[in-house]
Amino acid sequence: MAVEVQYYVLLSMALFSIGLFGILTRRNALLFLMSVELMLNAANINLIAFAFYHGNLTGQVFALFTMALAAAEVAIGLGILLVLYRNFRDVDVTVPTTMRW
Template sequence: MLKEVFIDHYIYLALTLFCIGILGVLIRRNAIVLFMSIELMLNSVNLLLVAFSSRMGDAAGQIFVFFIMTVAAAEVAVGLAIIVMLYRNTRSIDIGDANKLKW
């Protein structure tokens, strides 16, 4: 339970960053910027995990952060490969141009 005021600031900051990330994904059209927004979401999660973890004196949360960073790196590799593949075929990284599939 939240007794101290202290942890609240971390929660506000992390949730704000998370919302900025979500807005970025929903609003921006450039694939790389979308990608950065998703990374922002992941990093806000990392921040919050570390804050919770150190507040509770439980190491599990910080270990989770290592896993998130590792997996995010793998995801970046695949994601950039997909964007490069698309760029080679269409010469564009605007997701508005990826509109061949629709009903």
Template sequence: MYLNEMLLLGAVLFCIGVYGVLARRNGVLVLMSIELILNAVNINLVAFGAFHGTVTGQIFALFVITVAAAEVGVGLAIVLLLYRNRRSIDLDQVDLMKG
């Protein structure tokens, strides 16, 4: 595969993820969209690493996967607390929890 094809795939995934973050109001779907964005970054890192013939892109991708796992854990905890308090995971109701 060529570098252009991998970068195009990463760009498409990134755009789908950004659309999901901006358009969705469901907390779980927003977390899934953030994961799509991070996976697009991983594809680009691995593609550039393979293009240059080094494993540096794969190493950075492993760090991104580690951060994404921690982000999912914290994000799901916040969504569960939101559901417990409001009986909905609609992100429009987050501002009601001030105070």
């Protein structure tokens, strides 16, 4: 029994919105990273759902790429986080605004 594709889209929308909500409200950089991961995965769900719906593998392949990309992004993001912490003794994103202009 296959689940209708609109439920997947709804799930992915919910996930994306949670991620977006996190980015817009949180101040902790670590939570930022997690929220970004949520949004990426929302996109992944979409890709796979539509691949299943259309009956080809293109979307799945793209989902694999996105995961690899997400891993890389997390690596860099954590690196930035470490440096941020070392310089400001904090991971609050409102603190480094002194670096703007």
